Amino acid sequence: MIVLGIETSCDETGVALFDKKRGLLAQALHSQVNLHSVYGGVVPEIAARDHIRCLLPLVNQVLGAANIKKPDIVAYTAGPGLIGALMVGGGLASGLALAWDCKILPIHHMEGHLAAPFLESNPPKYPFIALLVSGGHTMLVLVTSFGKYQILGTTLDDAAGEAFDKIAKILDLGYPGGPAIAELAMEGNETAYPFPRPMINHAGFDFSFSGLKTAVMLTFQSEQKKGLNKKIKANIAASFQRAVIDTLVAKTIKVAKIKNINRIVIAGGVGANLLLRHELEYHFDGEIHFPKVELCTDNGVMIAVAGAFRCAEAMDVNEIKATARWPLESLISV
Ligand code: KG4
Ligand code: ZN
Numbered sequence: 001m002i003v004l005g006i007e008t009s010c011d012e013t014g015v016a017l018f019d020k021k022r023g024l025l026a027q028a029l030h031s032q033v034n035l036h037s038v039y040g041g042v043v044p045e046i047a048a049r050d051h052i053r054c055l056l057p058l059v060n061q062v063l064g065a066a067n068i069k070k071p072d073i074v075a076y077t078a079g080p081g082l083i084g085a086l087m088v089g090g091g092l093a094s095g096l097a098l099a100w101d102c103k104i105l106p107i108h109h110m111e112g113h114l115a116a117p118f119l120e121s122n123p124p125k126y127p128f129i130a131l132l133v134s135g136g137h138t139m140l141v142l143v144t145s146f147g148k149y150q151i152l153g154t155t156l157d158d159a160a161g162e163a164f165d166k167i168a169k170i171l172d173l174g175y176p177g178g179p180a181i182a183e184l185a186m187e188g189n190e191t192a193y194p195f196p197r198p199m200i201n202h203a204g205f206d207f208s209f210s211g212l213k214t215a216v217m218l219t220f221q222s223e224q225k226k227g228l229n230k231k232i233k234a235n236i237a238a239s240f241q242r243a244v245i246d247t248l249v250a251k252t253i254k255v256a257k258i259k260n261i262n263r264i265v266i267a268g269g270v271g272a273n274l275l276l277r278h279e280l281e282y283h284f285d286g287e288i289h290f291p292k293v294e295l296c297t298d299n300g301v302m303i304a305v306a307g308a309f310r311c312a313e314a315m316d317v318n319e320i321k322a323t324a325r326w327p328l329e330s331l332i333s334v
Contacts, residue, residue, distance in 0.1 A: 001311055004059070004071040004096075005304025008051040008089030009081025009109045010135070011035075011042045014300030015058040017066045020308050024119065026065035027301050028058040037175045041165065048084035055092050062300075070100040073314045075307025078106030079323035080136065086322035094317045103314035106321040107306045109298075110137060110328050111147070113267040115306035116291035116299075124265050124289040131252045133276075134268035135161035135176070138207050138248075139328070140255050143265070146309045147333040152255055153205025160244055160270045163209040167216050167240050171233050181237045182273055188231070188238030193219055195243040200250050207251065209244065216240050241275060249279045262286035271296040309334050 002025070007014035016027035032050050036042045063069070076093035079086055090106070097104040110132055117124055129152075130141040138160045140153040158166065161178055168177025173184060195215050198208045216236060223232050248270075256264055263286055270276065272293045280288050295301055307314075312334065 002071040003307040006076040012298040013054040016300035016304040018304035026062040051088040075105040078321040079326040090320040112302040116295040116302040128263040133270035155207040157210040185238035188234030190238040190242035192235035193239040269297040
């Protein structure tokens, strides 16, 4: 059973071929970062147009690399995401499935992120607590099987990745902000500014990053008046990163303890953050599962793997599913 995975929900065009028996056969990824960085964030119309330009050549590239004429199933990200970008992936996936006379499978983007750690040599067993941290989501989820999700906490305002992107913009570090802040933070002192650890002592498991963002902005403005230099910016980046990571780690470990679950899975773009990985490993004495760093951010592999999990639901083409909002809890267990 060979699944072609297509990811176009935001600013990466990702394609991969996954065989249920043989594993990953081929993958290709095109990042639009250079197109969007001049605007300081993703421009939806530019994203959709660039997916149109790149998607078919990438599909041909992976088919050629794997020496395969056509897959059994075409799985594509149907949401959540940018509606125009999703329509491109869903449209091409449906056209290809009709031309190849094969089945189609719409995939939830965040379930795709959750599928990535299953490619590792020691995949997670159930149940586990998932920390899903991306540019659009910050969620703590109790996962009891593939497709059975109970959301225990979510962000009340900005997602963790979004906070990284906004602070990077203030510090003039370009887009995407996460990797740029992480790099600059290596030269900084993370105790230089005592930024708040938002909602760390609240009873629930929700997150809020907008107050932290304001605190960082006020500090930046006050330092700007005195005169900025690279060291000050590095100190702000390091102190901000430490505040976000402390919050994510504390809440995740607290949920795991209260739910009495000894297994944590991290997925989504912010999962690429090395301080997050290091701190969780240091403070949590249970099992921790991460995807490879390059599979944390958006890619076609995670969609192909999620498609393999859900292959029994593959169907004939009858509509192009594209939905900007799609609650994770509405999915059904495989
Ligand atoms: O999962 P993803 O590729 O796209 C969405 O589904 O949103 O996540 C992208 C987010 C961006 O906000 C980016 O700044 C953040 O992940 N990110 C990081 C790192 N690498 C990417 N955040 C912190 N540290 C990183 N190393
Ligand atoms: Zn994503």
